[in-house]
Amino acid sequence: MARDDIRLHVVSGKGGTGKTTVAAALALALATGGRRTLLVEVEGRQGIAQLFDVPPLPYSERKVAVAPGGGDVYALAIDAEEAMLDYLDMFYSLRRAGSALRRMGAIEFATTIAPGLRDVLLTGKFCEAVKRQEGGEFVYDAVVVDAPPTGRVTRFLNVNREVADIAKVGPIRNQADSVMRVINSPHTAVHLVTLLEEMPVQETIDGVEALHDNGLPSGQIIVNMLRTPLLDDDELAAASDDTLDRDAITADLKAAGVIGRRGATTAALVEALLDEARDHAERVELERQERDRLDPLGLPIVSLPLVDGGIDLTALYDLATQLREQGLR
Amino acid sequence: MTTPAKKSRGRATPAAPPARPATWDVDALIDNEATRIIVCCGSGGVGKTTTAAALGLRAAERGRRVCVMTIDPARRLAQSMGLTELDNEPRPVSGVQGDGELSAMMLDMKRTFDEMVEGHADADRAEQILSNPFYQALSSSFAGTQEYMAMEKLGRLRATADSEGTWDLIIVDTPPSRSALDFLDAPARMGSFLDGRFIRLLTAPARSAGKGLGRIVSTGFGMFTSVLTKVIGGQVLKDLQAFVGAFEALFGGFRERAEATYSLLQEEGTSFVVVAVPERDALREASYFVERLKADQMPLAGLVLNRVQATGAPMLSEEQALAGAERLEEAEEGELTSALLHLHAQRMATLSRQHHLADRFSGAHPGVAVAEVPAFAGDVHDLEGLRQVGRFLAGELSR
Ligand SMILES: Nc1ncnc2c1ncn2[C@@H]1O[C@H](COP(=O)(O)OP(=O)(O)OP(=O)(O)O)[C@@H](O)[C@H]1O
Ligand SMILES: Nc1ncnc2c1ncn2[C@@H]1O[C@H](COP(=O)(O)OP(=O)(O)OP(=O)(O)O)[C@@H](O)[C@H]1O
Ligand SMILES: [Mg+2]
Ligand SMILES: [Mg+2]
Secondary structure (H helix, E strand, O other): OOOOOOOEEEEEEOOOOOHHHHHHHHHHHHHOOOOEEEEEEOOOOOHHHHHHOOOOOOOOOEEEEEEOOOEEEEEEEOOHHHHHHHHHHHHHOOHHHHHHHHHHOHHHHHHHHOOOHHHHHHHHHHHHHHHOEEOOEEOOOEEEEEOOOHHHHHHHHOHHHHHHOOOOOOHHHHHHHHHHHHHOOOOEEEEEEEOOOHHHHHHHHHHHHHHHHOOOOEEEEEEEEEOOOOOOHHHHHHHHHOOOOHHHHHHHHHHOOOOOOOHHHHHHHHHHHHHHHHHHHHHHHHHHHHHHHHHHHOOOEEEEEOOOOOOOHHHHHHHHHHHHHOOOO | OOOOOOOOOOOOOOOOOOOOOOEOOHHHHHHOOOOOEEEEEOOOOOOHHHHHHHHHHHHHHOOOEEEEEEOOOOHHHHHHOOOOOOOOOOEEOOOOOOOOEEEEEEOOHHHHHHHHHHOOOOHHHHHHHHOOHHHHHHHHHOOOHHHHHHHHHHHHHHHHHHHHOOOOEEEEOOOOOOOOOHHHHHHHHHHHHHOOHHHHHHHOHHHHHHHHHHHHHHHHHHHHHHHHHHHHOHHHHHHHHHHHHHHHHHHOOHHHHHHHHHHHHHOOOEEEEEEEOOOHHHHHHHHHHHHHHHHOOOOEEEEEEEEEOOOOOOOOOHHHHHHHHHHHHHOOOOHHHHHHHHHHHHHHHHHHHHHHHHHHHHHHOOOOOEEEEEOOOOOOOOHHHHHHHHHHHOOOOOO
16 A cells, blocks of 8 residues: 655644654655655754754754665754745845844744745745755655644645635745645655544544545554553453453462462452453553544554653664554655 | 552552652642632643543532533543533533532634624624634634633633622633643733734834834834735735734733733632643643742642553562563463563553652652542543542542
8 A cells, every 4th residue: 555656744643642753763764775865844843853862953954864774864944934034035035134024023923923824934845855856866755744733734734725815926826836736746645643542543533534625645544652462362351351260370470489478469469460451451442442443544554562661763763664564655 | 431450559669768749638629619710731631631520520529510611622521521512601511410510611712712802892893803814814723822712711701600600610621732831821922922013013103113113123114014015915914904903992902811811810719730641741841830830829739640550469560570471481381471460560660660750740849739540441531430530639549
């Protein structure tokens, strides 16, 4: 199902589900084997720099990592005000005036007040990187965007509709049109990251529908922070029915030298372990129900495990490998 | 939802116990007639909505007349509270036990904004504002609008409570946000932006220039409007001017309005509850929030530490469990038991990490009372689930 020819990957999802982590892992995965990718952030939080443990990213493309097999991951923190200055310079030759306006706070004001302006500036910047060529070749094999959360991503990408109100003609209008050409091309996909919990799954379902309603291209669902069940299906069923064999478990615990001499403590320990098994079974069952709600969306689903102890660089490379193995390329 | 395995807190290591946080008497807070507003704050996804609803239900079942304002509750929780009518008004919740009453609502921010306009303008004027494109963008997608409207609605609920005696306790949930501070800061930020000098310049250049902003600014201002007009066209500016003019005439400015509602939060009778999960980011946000309340002299009732890992077998440490599992694996027997031991080891690892973080928070904020709610296997989606959360909050369970 995964397609090789996607050049713009937009990663969204409910807040806190792992958008930044997954986008970074994806940029690494796509750079593997000597390719070059650009990882972009748009919300001014310097999440990428933190993740790769590099100094805060400037408003220019910087190499942040080398992928397995010698590819390069570049990163860029897009800033709407800087993009606006570029824009004033490019279309109106207003570089100096632009800087003066910025000092007055006027640029910040303009990008805040005009609905859609900020989004056109941000999307315009990374769409330019998608299209950029040197010597007849694309500069980046793929661009990965750590995008705003599901609730805002449709509006963020659908700049045409937003800009309709503010600009009927002129460079902003043209910019919006060219952004829409990139976003609506068959080489763009919007991926949604989710956990197998009610709210993020619901947001994913609503998000896919909103993308669809707005004619935006949905890509894959990435189920993040998945726990692999430690018990098999029969054991899970027995754990929830409380029919696991207490005597056998007690004997095992004795054999393993885990339990003490006092019978009461032993019984309490066995009950506690069975309670934990029942909890685990319930959790697994709920995750399966949530997973079943994702299937009808008809999108490819890939999953990433919960990494104990949090995400460091090693874990990030590991997640990248897992994405590759599951065909998210 | 089921209850967690056991109520025991199960400290993993017997090291010197750090100063335990003060236990929090949640019932004393909600039973106190003087408590009129409780605001549940915290970073994204930590359980603000669940806590607000659980406190509301418990207060009602202990006899208070409570209104809970939720924001984007999980769908099943909303249904269980009868929140199916999206009319932005509180509705009685059925299934509440005891003599008290519980009403609940889901905030509709656009609707709240519209009502705010309609409530202050004659029909023509209101229509003029509501159809203004700038207003439409502002009321549906501006950063900070949700927080502003949450406060606005709180003000309105409080006014209704005062004039009609409908409720004696209002519990408010706060919008999902990365930072717990957004609820306090976003309305003022938005207010000062909309009342800021650029808007003033745009809406009344002559007046502002005359007020001493000076020639330099007016020169800059000329450049500013011309650039702005070039980039986004003159229409946006016209809409903006029309909107701000109309709005000021009605409300005397955004900032003033935001300040008025903010002052409600500083009134006596308002208490804050900060919610966190035992993870680094969430506790850091909770810390910021606690310090901010202190700085602004606003009363913090306590910290809800939500989704804390629980175990019924604190006596079996992670290391012991893993060693046992290893022995079984070496002997190639007891596969199931070995899996159970691994499961337990995972729990103990999580639990000790969480307790370490929680202890660090309490070390930094020794005066903050803490109530712990365990992580349930399933989510919290019905009144019984909320009741159970309430029991933990009040310390009926778990201690
Ligand atoms: N697979 C994983 N295993 C363990 N921890 C993870 C995993 N994925 C993400 N995390 C952790 O979860 C937290 C949230 O992840 P991340 O910042 O990527 O989410 P986000 O969706 O970008 O959040 P936000 O909405 O705040 O931008 C981080 O602490 C991250 O290290
Ligand atoms: N103690 C708990 N054990 C298990 N699940 C819980 C617990 N507390 C909350 N949840 C679940 O976690 C999810 C998020 O909770 P909730 O909606 O209350 O968080 P929130 O802080 O309001 O989130 P947001 O910032 O998105 O508004 C819900 O599905 C809820 O049922
Ligand atoms: Mg992020
Ligand atoms: Mg909520």
